[in-house]
Amino acid sequence: MNKEPLDSLNDIDAHYPVPRVYDFLSRPQNCEFLDYVFKDPFGCHVFPGDISSYPLDSFLNDMEREIKQAKQIHLWSYIPTCRYRCYFCDFPTVILNPQTEAAQTMFRDVVDCNITEARMWLESIPSLGQVEIGEFNIFGGTPSLLPEQELRRLVDFYQSHFNFSAASMRFEGEPGTLTKNYLRLLKKLGFSKISFGVQSFNDHIIKASGRMHSARACIETIYDAREIGFNWISVDLIYGLLDQNVDDVKRDVEKIIELGLSHVVCTKLHMDEFMRKRTGVSGERKSLWQKGKFFDDKRRFPGLGKQYQMRELVEKYLSSDYLEHPTMYFHQKHQRPEKWKGLVTDLGKQYPEVAIGLGGSSKCTRAEAINITGYGRYKEALDNHRLPIDESQGISLLRREVNAFKMATSTLVPVNDGVFRRRFEGRSFFDNSIINRALKTLVDKALVTVDGDVVTLTPNGVTLVEAVINTQFGP
Ligand SMILES: C[S@@+](CC[C@H](N)C(=O)[O-])C[C@H]1O[C@@H](n2cnc3c(N)ncnc32)[C@H](O)[C@@H]1O
Ligand code: SF4
Structure with a gap:
């Protein structure tokens, strides 16, 4: 070993x-x-295909076919601008100073590009303009940096070109920029859900991660959002950060409970390059911590033992008021789980998703594609009237079943073969050689139990679910 x-x-x-x-x-x-x-790669975001160099036309045809059949889909619009670069973050971002004239030009440009790309998707997939959008999500980056005029332009475009009749609208911001006025604007524009990164409620750790807001600002954003009428508020926490100890995470979870937040995402700090494994989307540049910057021998990241103490503490403390569905996403028991995640991963749904913008990852059960992650190349593709897709992969029938099973497992909800058979024309997941072999190993290792038609993760299986789905089901 x-x-x-x-x-x-x-x-x-x-x-x-x-x-x-x-x-x-x-x-x-x-x-x-x-x-x-x-x-340590991100492990629960992208479910890669197994047919490489899949033609773009085939990907688009697959998307058209499945979008036509889907009850609803999930739609993303990604705004990459940020006012600083957190040391842990590897997302595709464009850093700017929002006070400058150049930033105003960039905001216009980013919205123009997003709309241009969205038009191309609509032309390439005719049913995209008709299908019900289940959830629309403006995410980033820091979309809350967008000036009102640009945000309105973006939202107007989406609302008038897509079917929003059943859509809920979710917006991702950053606490330092989600002012009361901005929250009021979001409410007026129809957003009912907001989410933002807190990472930790300890100022020392927030600062050591390169973020430029205080814990107080996060709490004020929560109170302001409630006052304005948002009762669906989700914050992101990370465990495993520089200088963080188990006590810090305990205080973070106690704060979440004290604040009575409806939703919380609690992720382990990931330092591997997600894109290399195609299990997540990352930018062209490494994060500053991946480059070895802003820490030294005296300032340490907690090891795996402490990380699992943190993870198990989160599970234990949140278990009385919250449920976890899917992995890392906790919701208060009387609230609903994340709608967009459910649309994409719950076994009975697994509808297509379309992500528009830098580094967007779009998929259906037959194919998936990832957008270009560098802003220069992204714009170049749009200027040449090309969808800015970097790589598309097809998914064979065998892998489609495997991906469906893996996604369903990542929800932590028991996986039911009856539901699976309805999805796959009577085929049972026990008939799939890859799933069947994996299940034997996982039962032997006491990571899952099989009871008739139902596969359930054991407590160790829940904690290790990313490792389960990324090591046991082939490449
Ligand atoms: C891309 S950010 C968008 C939120 C917003 N820009 C903010 O920072 O407040 C979404 C979340 O991804 C998480 N994240 C980013 N990089 C990560 C990493 N290396 N490991 C774990 N989580 C990460 C952070 O919790 C972050 O809040
Ligand atoms: S975590 Fe959020 S604010 Fe920080 S660099 Fe990433 S996207 Fe920007």
Whole structure:
């Protein structure tokens, strides 16, 4: 067994219980799982295909066919501008100073590009203009930097060119820019859900991550949003950050409960390049921490042992008021889970999603594609009247079933073969050689149980679900 991953697993805070998954991960026969979590890629966002160099026309035809059949789809519009670059963030971003004239030109340009690209999608996929949008999500980057005029222009375009009759609207911001006035504007424009990054409620850790807002600003944003009438507010927390200890995460979760937030996303800090594994979307540049900047020998990242103590503490503390669905996304028990995630991953749905903008990732069950992630190349494609897609992959029938199973597993909801058979013309997931083999191993390792038609993750399976779906089902 590799020494480095084991040393990291042995980095444990003596004041907290040894994590439940410690025994499992420390056994030599489970080194595949330990190596995976040690390498640390984002693991639950993109479900790659298995047919490379898939022609763009075939991807578009597949999308047309499935969008026509879907009850609803999920639609993204990605705005890449940010006013600073967090040290952990590897998303495709364009950094600017919003006070400058040049920034105003850039905001116009970003919205122009987004609309131009959206028009191309509408021309390439005729049913896209008719299908019900289940959830529309403006995400980033920091869309809350967009001046009112540009935001209105963007929203007007989407509302008048897509079918918003059943759509809920969700907006992702950054606490320093989600002012009361901006929140009022969002409400007026029809947004009912907002989300933003907090990462930690400890100012020292926020600063050590390169962010330029305080914990107080996050709390004020929550109060302001409530006063204006938002009762669906989601914040992002990260565990495993520089200088963070288990106590810090305990205080973060206590704060979430005290604030009674409807939704919270709690992610482990990922440092691997997501794009390399095609399990997430990242920009052309590495994050500053990936480059080794802004930390040194005296300032440490918690090892795997502490990370799992943090993860298990989050599970335990949130379990009385919250449910986790899908992995990392917690919602208060009396609230609904994330609608967009459900549309895309719940076994009975798994409808297509279209992501417009830099680095957008779009898919249906037969094919998927990722947009260009560098702004220069992205604009060049648009200037040449080309959809800015970098790579599209097809998905064989065998892999389609595997991806459906993996996505369903990532929701943490038991996977039901009856629902699966309705989706796949009577084929059972036990008939799929890859799923069947994986299930045997996972049962042996006590990561899932199989009871008749239903596969359920055990507590260790829930904690390790990213490793489960990314190591056991082939490339
Ligand atoms: C792309 S950001 C958009 C939110 C907004 N720009 C903000 O920062 O407030 C969405 C979330 O992704 C998460 N994220 C970004 N990079 C990450 C990483 N390397 N590991 C784990 N989570 C990450 C952060 O929690 C962040 O809030
Ligand atoms: S975390 Fe948010 S604010 Fe920070 S660089 Fe990434 S997108 Fe921008």
